[in-house]
Amino acid sequence: MPASTSFATSIEIDSVTAGYRQGSPVLDGLSLSMNEPGLYRVAGSNGSGKSTFLELISGFLQPWAGSVRLCGIDAGSPDARHLRSVCRTTPALYPSMTVHDHLALAARSRQLGPEAGLARLARYGLQDWAEQPVSILSTGNIRKLWLLMCTVADTPVVAIDEPFNGMDVQGIEALIDELGEWAQHKVVVLISHTVPDQLPISHSFVFEQARETL
Template sequence: MRETKHPETALELKSVTAGYDQYAPVFVDLSLSLPGRGLTMVSGRNGAGKSTFLELCSGYLPPWHGQVRVGNRDARDPQSRAARRVCRTDVSLYPSMTVRDHLVFAAHCRGISPDPGLKRAVRYGLEPWLDHAAKELSTGNRRKLWLTMCTLGEFALVMLDEPFNGLDSAGIELLSAEMCAWATHASVVLIAHDPPATVAADTTITLDGCSGASPGSGE
């Protein structure tokens, strides 16, 4: 199997001004970069722009000014999707589709085998629910399915927004271990108000809206 070569810089924002209301930008002249591997914690008060930051990096929200690059490509470039994974806070599933069908469909969209995703789902405790519709799942099991779907395959950058919400202790332990493993060869960005103690960030970025971002060293 050919080894995927990841860029030295996984994510870069250059002089980015962005927001949703032209009279009230969330960021003005924001610049930062993240290395090709390691775990970065993104923190900040409510309204500081954490979700906006994620949407800029996802390519969904275009900046008014400046550049957002994933690896060496513009974040909005369709080819950036191959290198990036984004797991948003809100779980979005098809109510009548089974767990198995969600994972097969997500793998098909990525052009990969569904087997690794199905094995991960089993490790998350979803085996009894593989042939149940998503609407029958508990909140925690919906989160486990969502996390697995959003992080299939190989990637250079993964961004997770409050991924521990609703998880049981076993799910928290497994996700923490997965994140630590990903961070050895990819850039992992975590947005979480109360991350578990088992997740140790290499770098912390504190967002403060229009004031930009303040980088800090990890613990």
């Protein structure tokens, strides 16, 4: 991992304005700090900017104004890739590839050995599906696989969008346990309308919908 990780584990959002259409910001002048390990919940109505916030953390979306920094590194910098794991809502999988091959591909993309992530299969109840193609998986198992792929690397920042949707009891319990473990030494951003009572939420941020500028 690069030397940049010597910075404190943190997400710093400073006066950020961002969106997808000029004149219509989704987030306008947003400032917030997640400056120590913990589980940070982000909530808000549809269109309030929760997923936009995730894309700012991912580095995919650049702010129009202000800055987004992960552990002291600009989120848009190539160096920031090694600092974050981002799990979006919609899985992007290959129907004919097996569960095992998806995990191996995810591991290779993060310069990890092919065995990375396999130990978590049993925890999520996917061990019996390891050699099966994704095309025969249930919606819940697809979501589990997607989560495992997106979080295969050990990074100081983790951001996950609505991970509990469609998951069975075993998957929810496994994710609750992992979120609690990660929160001991990572900044974990959980974007979710509802959360299980067992989750040790450190802080909550509620986004309000920005007014459209005509």
